[in-house]
Every structure is written in structure tokens, then in C-alpha cells.
Amino acid sequence: MTPVLITGCKGQLGSEIQRLSSGFSEMSFNFTDLEELDITRPGDIRTYLDHNPVRFIVNCAGYTAVDAAEDDKKMAFKLNAEAIESLAKISAEQDIQLIHISTDYVFDGEKNHPYKEDDPVNPQSVYGKSKLGGELALQRLNTGIIIRTSWLYSSFGQNFVKTILRLSGVKDQLNVIFDQTGCPTYARDLAAAILQVIRTEISHEKTPRHEIYHYSNQGMCSWYEFATSIITFAGVECNILPVLSKDYITKAKRPRYSVMSKEKITAAYDIEVPHWMNSLKDCMDELTAK
Numbered sequence: 001m002t003p004v005l006i007t008g009c010k011g012q013l014g015s016e017i018q019r020l021s022s023g024f025s026e027m028s029f030n031f032t033d034l035e036e037l038d039i040t041r042p043g044d045i046r047t048y049l050d051h052n053p054v055r056f057i058v059n060c061a062g063y064t065a066v067d068a069a070e071d072d073k074k075m076a077f078k079l080n081a082e083a084i085e086s087l088a089k090i091s092a093e094q095d096i097q098l099i100h101i102s103t104d105y106v107f108d109g110e111k112n113h114p115y116k117e118d119d120p121v122n123p124q125s126v127y128g129k130s131k132l133g134g135e136l137a138l139q140r141l142n143t144g145i146i147i148r149t150s151w152l153y154s155s156f157g158q159n160f161v162k163t164i165l166r167l168s169g170v171k172d173q174l175n176v177i178f179d180q181t182g183c184p185t186y187a188r189d190l191a192a193a194i195l196q197v198i199r200t201e202i203s204h205e206k207t208p209r210h211e212i213y214h215y216s217n218q219g220m221c222s223w224y225e226f227a228t229s230i231i232t233f234a235g236v237e238c239n240i241l242p243v244l245s246k247d248y249i250t251k252a253k254r255p256r257y258s259v260m261s262k263e264k265i266t267a268a269y270d271i272e273v274p275h276w277m278n279s280l281k282d283c284m285d286e287l288t289a290k
């Protein structure tokens with residue numbers, strides 16, 4: 001069996017990987033979160049790997065509070081850039097293939113058609129800049145696979161879906177931004193794609209790939225359309241009002257448009273990407289059954 005280390009395993013993505021892991025019997029998994037392995041401590045990573053050697057690391061740990069990062073730049077960079085540099089160095093030394101998750105927020109959102117992997121980056125927020133720092137570390141060391149994703153949600157952890165559900169239970173109407181377009185991603189679909197990438201890499205006889213890929217669900221929408229769909233699937237009464245970004249001020253600036261092309265990952269790894277509405281329905285069914 002091929003040993004795989006998952007860091008940040010208690011977050012949205014890590015939890016979904018845990019849930020799907022039993023379907024990938026050719027892999028054995030070590031699941032760690034902050035208490036077992038703090039990725040900002042390179043010495044701890046080395047000691048951990050001495051005792052638990054692996055062939056793949058999937059880094060699901062990250063500083064993900066986009067607005068809080070504006071006032072917490074040091075911590076955001078420590079976790080999203082410096083820690084990734086250490087992980088990448090150690091992975092390169094030990095022939096480990098590192099799979100690292102990045103974000104659509106590395107783009108400035110000035111395009112009007114889906115971003116490709118080699119489109120120029122220009123992050124507008126501290127979070128986006130810190131995530132780009134992590135990407136650049138992998139690229140400098142020419143190691144690992146970067147998968148950029150967007151608007152992640154799951155029945156685990158905190159996310160937009162759960163926030164809308166909670167607020168719709170206590171408010172008659174909600175203001176939601178409609179002039180930002182992107183694509184929601186069910187963390188379970190991303191988890192399945194990552195496990196498929198590893199499965200393919202295990203059977204890949206050539207040298208390991210060091211590439212950037214994009215993965216989000218299929219289709220696109222605004223936050224307003226996303227919220228409206230959540231309310232509709234939940235069957236709750238709440239008026240969703242479309243508002244402009246300029247009238248809904250957040251600390252961090254977000255891209256106006258951040259839809260990403262999935263052509264590269266689907267071709268390389270034979271991955272089928274579900275439409276965001278079908279995946280939202282699946283997640284909502286699970287949330288409402290809880």
C-alpha cells in the first residue's frame with residue numbers, strides 16, 4: 001500500500017478525504033491536524049516523517065480566514081507561505097510528492113472568461129498573496145502539484161452554505177453580493193479528485209508531475225445565485241436581496257470574476273466534474289438529514 005499523509009485533516013477538505021479514504025484501498029493514510037503535526041514547525045515535520053515515511057503528502061492545512069488575514073498578515077504568511085516552503089523542501093529531499101491546495105484568489109478577477117493555470121496572477125488580498133507565496137515556493141523548488149480551488153463548502157467546518165442556512169433561520173431577508181462571479185466547490189468532489197490524482201500518480205511510471213491544476217465544480221454563479229439556491233433547496237422562507245460589492249464592504253478585496261477552467265486536470269487524470277447545483281443539492285441533503 002502507498003502511504004499518504006494528510007495534514008489539516010479536521011478541516012472541510014481533510015474531513016472529506018477521511019470520509020472517502022476507505023474507497024482507495026491501494027493507499028494507507030496518516031491523518032493529522034494541528035495537535036499531531038503543526039506544519040509551521042519544520043523540525044516536527046522531519047521527526048514525524050522519520051517515524052512515518054510516506055510517498056504523498058496532501059496539505060489541507062491553511063490559514064483560510066480571508067478577511068481576518070488583512071489584520072493578521074504575519075500568521076497568514078507563516079501558514080500559507082513559509083510552512084509550504086518547508087513542506088516543499090522536505091518533500092523534495094525525501095522524494096515525496098506534495099499535493100498542495102491553493103485558491104482562485106491569486107487572480108485579480110479582471111478576466112471575463114475562465115482562468116487557465118498559466119494566466120497571470122495578481123492577488124488583491126493578504127490571503128491571496130500569502131497563498132501565492134506557497135505556490136511560488138513549490139515552483140521555485142520544482143516540486144509537487146498545486147490544485148487551485150474556489151468557494152469551498154462541505155457539511156464539515158464553517159462555510160457560506162452553513163452561514164446562509166443559519167442566518168435564514170433568524171432573519172427574514174439577507175443582502176448577498178451579485179457582482180462577483182465564481183464557482184462553488186463541494187469539498188467532497190475536490191477530495192475525490194485529489195484521491196484520483198494520487199491513484200493515477202501511483203500507477204504513473206514516468207517521473208512525478210510538477211504542475212498547477214484548477215478544480216472547482218462545473219458551471220458558474222454569483223454569491224447571490226448561490227445563496228438563492230441554498231434557500232430553495234432548504235425550503236426555507238427568506239428574501240435574498242442582490243447587492244453590489246461597493247455596498248457590502250468587506251476587509252479583503254475579492255475578485256469580480258474567478259471562474260477557472262478545469263480542462264487540464266480533467267484531461268490529465270480522467271476526472272469528471274459535477275455541476276455545482278447537483279453537488280450543492282447532495283450537500284444540502286446531507287445537512288438537512290443531520
Ligand SMILES: NC(=O)c1ccc[n+]([C@@H]2O[C@H](COP(=O)([O-])OP(=O)(O)OC[C@H]3O[C@@H](n4cnc5c(N)ncnc54)[C@H](OP(=O)(O)O)[C@@H]3O)[C@@H](O)[C@H]2O)c1
Pocket residue numbers: 007008009010011012013014033034037038039040059060061062063064079101102103104131149150151152153157158
Ligand atoms: N475554504 C475555501 O473557500 C477555500 C477556497 C479556495 C482554496 N481553499 C484552500 O483549500 C485548503 C483547505 O481549505 P479548508 O476550507 O478545508 O480549510 P479549513 O476548513 O480551514 O481547515 C484547515 C485545517 O488546518 C488546520 N490547521 C491550522 N493551522 C495548522 C497548522 N499550523 N498545522 C496543521 N494544521 C493546521 C485547521 O485547524 P484549526 O481549525 O484548529 O485552525 C483546520 O483543521 C486551504 O489550503 C485553503 O486555502 C479554501
